Amino acid sequence: MALPIVAVIGRPNVGKSTLVNRLAGVMDAIVHDQPGVTRDRTYRPAFWQDREYLVVDTGGLVFDDDTEFLPLIREQAMAALAEASAAVFVVDGQEGPSAADEEIAQWLRQQSVPVLLAVNKCESPQQGIIQAAQFWELGLGEPYPVSAIHGGGTGELLDELITYLPPVDTLPDIPEIKVAIVGRPNVGKSSLLNALTGENRAIVSPISGTTRDAIDMVVERAGDPEKGIERKTYRLIDTAGIRKKKNVDYGPEFFGINRAFKAIRRADIVLLVIDALDGVTEQDQKLAGRIADEGRAAIIVVNKWDAVEKDSYTIYEHEKLVEERLSFIDWAEMVFVSALTGKRVENILDLVDTAAEQHRRRVTTSVINEVLQEAVGWHSPPVSRGGRQGKIYYGTQVKSQPPTIALFVNDPTRFNDNYRRYIERQFRQQLGFTGTPLRLLWRGKKAREVGNAQVNTNRATRV
16 A cells, blocks of 8 residues: 655654654654664654554754754655655654744745644643643644653544545555665665665765664556566665674664664565675675575675776676675575666666565475476485485475475485485476575475375476
8 A cells, every 4th residue: 555654853852753653653763862863764654543654754854054964864854745645743842942943843834745743742731731832833733742752642643643644445555575675884775775766765975874774665666568567566675784793882773783684574575785895794694694594585786886896707706706605595696786876776676576476486286296206316315324215205385485395204314404405406496486595394204194195196297
C-alpha cells in the first residue's frame, strides 16, 4: 500500500523522535540526550483507528545557521513536507515559544500542507493547558498539549490528524521488495541510495558516520509491457555504517548499528557496499557472515570504482580478490559501480530482481530428485572405514526465503563437508539459485520409512 505520509517538524531537541516512537508504537527512532541526533528523514509505519500512515522523523530545523549539516537537514525537512499529507509541528512546552519556533511557524504558514501544533513535554494535564496556551501566538491554530514520553494527550492529537488521512480500504495494495544497503562507514551507502532514488534523501558528506538511523525510501520502477517487464516497487533501507565494537561509543552510533542489523533481518535483499580503494576488510567479512546467517539474498556492490586506476585486467583482478575474501557468500552477484557518477548503478535493480525471484523460488520434488540422482551417479557418497556408505533416499524443498531443501539419508554423519558442498554445487549448477543462500538439511531416516519415496521411483523431466 502507498500509505499517506505525516511529517514531524520542529527545532532541535524538542522531542520529535520521542513523539515518532510514540506514534509508531516502537522504539526505532534514535533518542539521545543531545540535540541534533536525527539528521536524515526516516519513515516508520503507524496507525490510529481505521487509518494507516507513515510517520517521518526529520532533523531539527535551524534557519539562521549554515554550519555543519544544518543546510542539509533543512533540505531533508523540506523534502519530507513536500510529500506529506499532513505535518505535526513539535514545540517545547517547558521552554515556551522561541524565536526559532516563530521562524519555523512562519515558514509552515506558507505551505499548503495542513499543520497540527503539538506542544511537547506537558507532563501535567492541568499545567499542560497553560503551557500550550502560550503557542496560540504562532498562528497555526489550536495547540495540543502532549507528553511524548508518557503518551498523554496524543489521542486528541491523533483524532484530529486522521481527519486529513484517507481510510485504509481506499489505498491500493502494492507488493514491494525490501532492500537493505549495508557497509562500513563512508563507503558510499547514502550516495548509492540517492543515485538509486534520483533524489538527495540521505545526507551525503565526506564525514564518516553521517547516517545514524536506518532510513526507508520507497522507489517505483516503471514496467515495459512489450518486454514483459512488470512494474515493481522497492523499499530501500540505508543504514548506519558498521565499525568494530572497540571504535563505537555508547550513544547514537551504538543504537544506529543495532538498527542496521535489524534492517538486514527485515530485508529480502542486502546490498553489501564495499570501498573499491580499501578492498574487503575484516568488518566486511563479518557483515557478509551476518547476511548469510540471516539467510538473506545479497549483492556485492563495489563502490568508488571511478577512483581506481585501471586497465583492461583490473576489474578481473579485483573480482578475484573480493571472491577470495568473501568465499562464504560466493553465490552473491558482484557489480562495480560509482555512486558519484552513476556508472552501472542502473544494473543494481536488475540484479535485485533476479536475487528476489531466486530467494522466493520453489522447485518440485521430482526435479530435486533428478538432480540428486545425477549427482550421485557422477560422484558416489563416501564410504566409512568400516565399509558403510552414505545413501541419499530423496530430497524435497521445505521452505523458501531462503530456499531450503531437506535431504533424507541413512546416516547424516556419513556425509563429510566436501560431499555436502559438492551436492550444493550440483543444485546451483543445475537449478541456479543465483544471489541467494541455499540451505540443505541432512535428515537421518531408516530405509523402511522411506517406502515408495526413494529417489529411483521419483523421476521427472527437469524444468
